[in-house]
Amino acid sequence: MDTPQDKQYRKVVYLTFPPEASGKPLVCDLSRVHGLAFSILQARITPRHEGQMTIEITGPRDAYERGIAYLKDHDIGVVPVAQRISRDDDSCIHCGMCTALCPTKALSLNIETRLVEFDDETCSACGMCTKVCPVKAMEMLLENGVM
Ligand code: SF4
Ligand code: SF4
Known part of the structure; x- marks a missing residue:
């Protein structure tokens, strides 16, 4: 274990x-x-x-x-370096791929609307969603002015 x-x-x-x-x-x-x-x-x-x-x-x-x-x-x-995740709402196609692996449930499917919602307050900036999103809607922003 x-x-x-x-x-x-x-x-x-x-x-x-x-x-x-x-x-x-x-x-x-x-x-x-x-x-x-x-x-x-x-x-x-x-x-x-x-x-x-x-x-x-x-x-x-x-x-x-x-x-x-x-x-x-x-x-x-x-x-x-502080990290922050941002979603480009215009690019997201609500495929749901990111919701399965988001460890904090910051990305979740709204059952009623069938849309994937992003709660940036819950996001831990782990970056997992940036690796699977097929349209690159999830973007890692690095702070401290070094990027
Ligand atoms: S960066 Fe991690 S915690 Fe934040 S939305 Fe993506 S998968 Fe979820
Ligand atoms: S993987 Fe990308 S396109 Fe699919 S729901 Fe998540 S953010 Fe939207």
Whole structure:
């Protein structure tokens, strides 16, 4: 049985690299050393200059915490990026695919109208719906001004 530590954790973070760390494959070590998956959302890295990168990290919570501590130990600045989900109501075709996997029930089918409703107050910004929506109506917005 999965323990809470085994559960997948997903976080977007903004990294700043001092010039001496810019050319090192420290972000790759999140995967190689700590077993985390990551995807680069944006990056501005030039060897021997200050760099910055926004990445999405996925993996067990304890591995995530070890990975972040590893980056900080190498003088990389780490700032969590607030996430918010928005729906483009004009694009949504109310297919209902997102309602089956939305963990907080922020997306739900209104039985009377047969329309899918989105409650942004309940949404935890986990991003699952953005991966299944066939018309890309669900969009992840990153705050803190880094995207
Ligand atoms: S981001 Fe997650 S919680 Fe929010 S609506 Fe999509 S699936 Fe539901
Ligand atoms: S998966 Fe996309 S199109 Fe389908 S109901 Fe959800 S938001 Fe609308």
